[in-house]
Amino acid sequence: MDNMSFLPEDYLERRAARRTNILCLTLFGIVMVGLVGAYVVSGRHDAEVRELHRQVNLEFEEAARRIEQLEQLQQQKKQMIHKAQVTGVLLERVPRSLLMAELINHMPATLSLTEMDLETRELRTTTRPRTAIEREQQRLASRSKANDMFSQIEVPETEMTVNLVGVAPTDVEVARFMTALGRHNMFYDVNLLFSEQTTISEQRMRQFRIELKVNQDVDFDAMEPTLVSRELKQNPMGSRLQIDESGELVAPGANVAPKWGQP
Structure with missing residues (x-):
């Protein structure tokens, strides 16, 4: 008799059902609010990720453009260097006036030159016979460079040799002349080919022949001729x-x- 109620049973059932429905709707609303909030947060995060991805793509495109520009500059630099080397071969490296000035200004006062011969020749390097593997590697390297128009042009190395014939009173002047030329950075490999007795205008003299090489790596534009008093x-x-x-x-x-x- 403790749970005795004077309300109708169908009323109590409807009230319990209504409470259940309200609780379910409340829980459903809470779940929906959570889902909507999660969707909003996820969408905002996706937008941030897309924006970051777009910025990264832009940075990669900018880096690729700069790398392409750098490669073009490197290619232009190689072409300019190659053209300068080819031009250096075609143009005169050693000014003849400077060469003559240095030879004369390093001569002893009593020494005289009667002949001068300047020879420029191309240096050819001798190579050993290549193996089959080396020939195949050379063929592949040549094929990879087939599209490079500048790689087909070879700049040969040259060597300038000067032969001097002259007369002097004694061999002492000849030795002084060779020593002065050997100390100059413009010349190297100075050799005396012969020195013999001769007579000029009833005067006994020493006739000699000197061979030397010209250093073509010297900056001739910055070189000033040696000034001597004669x-x-x-x-x-x-x-x-x-x-x-x-x-x-x-x-x-x-x-x-x-x-x-x-x-």
Whole structure:
């Protein structure tokens, strides 16, 4: 009798069903609010991810464009260097005037040159016979460079040799001349081919031939010719005549300068 109620049973059942429905609707609303919130948060996160992906793609595109520009600059640099090398082969590397000036300015005052021969030749390197593997590697390398128009042009290395023939009173002047040329950075491999006795204008002289090579790696544009003073006090061809400071020939004790070759 404790649970005795005067309300109708169908009323109690409807009220219990209504409470159940309200509780279910409340729980359903809470779940829907959670789902909507999760969808909104997920959508916002997806938007952030898409924006970050777009920025990364833009950075990659910018980096690829810069790399392409760098490769183009590198290719242009190689082409310019190659053109400069080809132009250097076609143009004269060593100015003839500078070469003559350095040879003359390093000569002793009593030494004279009678002949000069300048020879430029291409250096050819001798290679050993290649194996079949090396020939195949060379063929593949040549095929990979077939589309490169500049790789087909080879710039040969050259060597400049100067042959000098001259006369001097003694071998001492010849040795001084060779020493001066050997100390100059423009010349190297200075060799004396021969030195022999000869007679010129009834004067005994030493006739010599010197062979030397020209260093083509020197910066000739920045090189200044060597300046020397050439004031002769005595005739290099004999001891009877003298040369004054003005360059005139005078005999000892004479008031009038005689002609060249007269006692």
